[in-house]
Amino acid sequence: MKDIFKKTQNDITPKHLFYNRRKILKLGLALTAYVASNSITSAFAQEMFDRKINTLEEITNYNNFYEFGIDKTDPAKHAHKLTTSPWPIEISGLVDNPGVYDFSEIVREMSIIQRTYSLRCVEGWSMLIPWNGFQLSELLNKLGVRDEARYVSFETLFRPQEMHMQETNILNWPYREGLRLDEAMHPLTIMATGVYGEPLPKQNGAPLRLVVPWKYGFKSIKSITRISFQREEPVSSWNQQNPAEYGFYSNVNPTVHHPRWSQASERYIGGEGEGYLGNLFTKRYDTELFNGYEEVAPLYEGMDLSRYY
Amino acid sequence: MYKATKTVNIRSLFDLVRASVRRLRSWHIYVSLLVPLLFLAYDLLSGQLGVDPMRSIEKSLGVTAIYILILTLCITPFSLLTGINFIRFRRAFGLMSFFYIVLHFSTWLLLDMQLRWVEIVESLTRKPFIVFGMMGFLLLIPLAATSNNYSMKRLGKYWPKLHKLIYAAIILGGIHYLMMEKTLQNDAIITFIIIIVLISLRFFKIRKINWL
Ligand code: HEM
Numbered sequence: 393m394k395d396i397f398k399k400t401q402n403d404i405t406p407k408h409l410f411y412n413r414r415k416i417l418k419l420g421l422a423l424t425a426y427v428a429s430n431s432i433t434s435a436f437a438q439e440m441f442d443r444k445i446n447t448l449e450e451i452t453n454y455n456n457f458y459e460f461g462i463d464k465t466d467p468a469k470h471a472h473k474l475t476t477s478p479w480p481i482e483i484s485g486l487v488d489n490p491g492v493y494d495f496s497e498i499v500r501e502m503s504i505i506q507r508t509y510s511l512r513c514v515e516g517w518s519m520l521i522p523w524n525g526f527q528l529s530e531l532l533n534k535l536g537v538r539d540e541a542r543y544v545s546f547e548t549l550f551r552p553q554e555m556h557m558q559e560t561n562i563l564n565w566p567y568r569e570g571l572r573l574d575e576a577m578h579p580l581t582i583m584a585t586g587v588y589g590e591p592l593p594k595q596n597g598a599p600l601r602l603v604v605p606w607k608y609g610f611k612s613i614k615s616i617t618r619i620s621f622q623r624e625e626p627v628s629s630w631n632q633q634n635p636a637e638y639g640f641y642s643n644v645n646p647t648v649h650h651p652r653w654s655q656a657s658e659r660y661i662g663g664e665g666e667g668y669l670g671n672l673f674t675k676r677y678d679t680e681l682f683n684g685y686e687e688v689a690p691l692y693e694g695m696d697l698s699r700y701y
Numbered sequence: 702m703y704k705a706t707k708t709v710n711i712r713s714l715f716d717l718v719r720a721s722v723r724r725l726r727s728w729h730i731y732v733s734l735l736v737p738l739l740f741l742a743y744d745l746l747s748g749q750l751g752v753d754p755m756r757s758i759e760k761s762l763g764v765t766a767i768y769i770l771i772l773t774l775c776i777t778p779f780s781l782l783t784g785i786n787f788i789r790f791r792r793a794f795g796l797m798s799f800f801y802i803v804l805h806f807s808t809w810l811l812l813d814m815q816l817r818w819v820e821i822v823e824s825l826t827r828k829p830f831i832v833f834g835m836m837g838f839l840l841l842i843p844l845a846a847t848s849n850n851y852s853m854k855r856l857g858k859y860w861p862k863l864h865k866l867i868y869a870a871i872i873l874g875g876i877h878y879l880m881m882e883k884t885l886q887n888d889a890i891i892t893f894i895i896i897i898v899l900i901s902l903r904f905f906k907i908r909k910i911n912w913l
Binding site for chain 1: 745746748750751752753754755756758812813814815817819820823824827828829830880881882883884885886
């Protein structure tokens with residue numbers, strides 16, 4: 393496990409480079425090619441976004457992880473209680489190789505890649521995060537998903553002794569999420585095992601979390617302990633809690649109205665200046681359909697996106 | 702013997718409080734209610750507002766506003782109960798809570814929405830939690846505007862009637878607080894209960910407690 397993280401440390405996208413975001417979107421295919429070579433070179437990365445990559449401090453102190461509290465500073469305060477090793481992951485359902493595997497066993501088998509993605513929260517803010525991890529498709533191929541499977545569902549750990557909010561009923565625990573299989577197989581969909589070339593901090597969903605950059609952040613379920621393959625559309629926790637506000641798909645879409653937050657634009661957390669005072673003046677950017685990752689559009693061809701939100 | 706001493710002590714304590722309240726001037730209240738703003742400024746400058754200071758400021762101003770409004774509602778029952786006349790400070794509390802709401806609203810307009818008018822109009826018309834907050838704010842504007850001696854004289858018997866709007870405003874503020882997150886927050890529930898209790902007190906005749 394250590395080796396993998398060591399190896400990727402050199403490949404890390406440099407901090408504080410300015411990127412033109414639009415370009416990476418067009419380079420979606422190139423990105424896939426880079427997966428093979430296992431790294432995104434910094435020259436390539438520089439072309440990516442027009443805002444800074446968030447600092448580790450920002451990424452680890454502004455989290456929605458309701459298992460540890462509702463406030464975005466709560467996870468940083470409480471997540472240290474989480475035990476992440478051993479970390480058994482139960483694979484079940486319509487798959488050739490079901491069973492319980494430890495996280496370390498799985499990650500050893502995967503090719504680790506770097507991806508800097510925009511994370512767009514449904515609450516109307518966003519960050520740029522340099523993940524490391526592996527493509528979910530690689531794992532699914534190894535597991536041998538059966539043809540009958542149409543969806544994959546994920547569950548977060550349920551352990552109220554370490555995740556105190558699980559003793560309340562603000563959500564129907566454990567947290568659950570799901571994807572259609574073609575979404576799961578898309579090369580942009582990754583399982584993150586770290587940020588900035590280091591293992592995932594606990595408040596970010598250690599040791600293993602989903603990252604689906606064209607969907608609102610809550611789809612990217614954290615600290616996964618169960619993965620199952622099924623025919624029916626899986627339960628997703630926020631959809632269950634409030635179906636009018638959170639759909640199963642939850643693709644980023646500026647034209648789908650939300651009763652609490654404006655989806656037309658997003659406040660990028662991380663200001664122009666340095667430090668805390670610099671972050672006071674966060675800038676709003678127009679939100680783009682699929683969070684700008686337009687190469688996923690074919691997945692939804694012919695679907696009414698305002699109905700399947 | 703023992704009983705008598707105790708009574709005297711309570712009475713002298715009470716007299717002391719009454720005497721100090723008598724010496725209080727309105728400007729003491731105005732200045733004291735600026736202290737939360739000073740704390741907020743200090744927290745900002747010392748980096749204690751986290752990676753998203755705008756959101757912390759917006760929230761802190763909202764919470765300060767609603768708690769000063771709550772204090773405003775406490776004044777009448779407190780004065781009736783204790784016989785200490787605090788009512789002359791009601792204006793200071795009311796105006797200071799309005800001041801915090803103006804700052805709260807300005808933070809939203811300038812730093813949060815950044816004057817993006819299309820989204821501002823959309824929020825003010827289609828986001829229920831914003832609509833409730835805005836209604837509360839709008840109701841408080843005539844109250845703030847008539848919180849002066851001249852208006853009190855001009856409005857005469859209508860002045861107390863007009864100022865009953867504070868009950869509606871604070872309930873709207875409380876609902877606004879309840880609705881804002883994806884799930885209910887304990888703080889908002891507790892605040893709302895306090896508001897309901899304070900308003901219910903208006904239906905009871907409060908008698909001065911005989912302290913002796
Ligand atoms: C009677 C007037 C108002 C009161 C008493 C009030 C009070 C509050 C309170 C207590 C909070 C919660 C802070 C927290 O979550 O800790 C809050 C948040 C907020 N208020 Fe108000 N407010 C009022 C009017 C308004 C108005 C007019 C607007 C804008 C049009 C507004 C916009 C907001 C926003 C955007 C938040 C933050 C929501 C978030 O954190 O996502 N409020 N307010």
